Amino acid sequence: MKKSAINLQDKFTKFSKHWSPRVVAEMNDYQFKLAKIEGEFVWHDHKETDEVFVVIEGKMLIEFRDGKVELSEGEMYVVPKGVEHKPFAEKECKIMFIEPRGIANTGEAGGDLTAEEDVWI
């Protein structure tokens, strides 16, 4: 049976909209999502789950109420559940993030940046 690798950079060539995640893989009840980000996101949290960010290309900043963390290519960070955070990227940054199925990207904050689920698998 034909088995295909999921090539992350290849997936990134297929969309350009910022803050618009694409689900490229699922593991049990979890989803692996790719996004291109640039500029400021909204302050939000996820009361029910941790969230993992992995930078595939570029740099991003995650701001917290009590600090911040900068992530470069090949770096990751786990935002604990319930912790308010605001992603930011000065220039376009390609990220993978991982969280359970059914989690809104803006948490309960809502607003224009809230994305529809877009499953590519």
Place this chain on the structure above:
Amino acid sequence: MKKSAINLQDKFTKFSKHWSPRVVAEMNDYQFKLAKIEGEFVWHDHKETDEVFVVIEGKMLIEFRDGKVELSEGEMYVVPKGVEHKPFAEKECKIMFIEPRGIANTGEAGGDLTAEEDVWI
């Protein structure tokens, strides 16, 4: 508060043993593990969970009873639960894999390659 990124290549400099995973992050009940692999692993499956492989550097092959998939740097694959697989790398390959806490690397197959949990966080 000081927040630190998890730098994957930096973590890889801190160990050399093959097939000996290090837990570098946890998200809810899931663990993100780094491993250096070379040569053949054992046939095994995980009856209760999917398993995600991401190649950070090098190339690996995952053999299945009905095919195989080759993964290069920046590629990933989800091995569905219950599917027998055998990882292989001709040369040393650096991988990240993700699965729930408490999963043995050799499934129920056991043997010399069964690793103790080694949590680095």
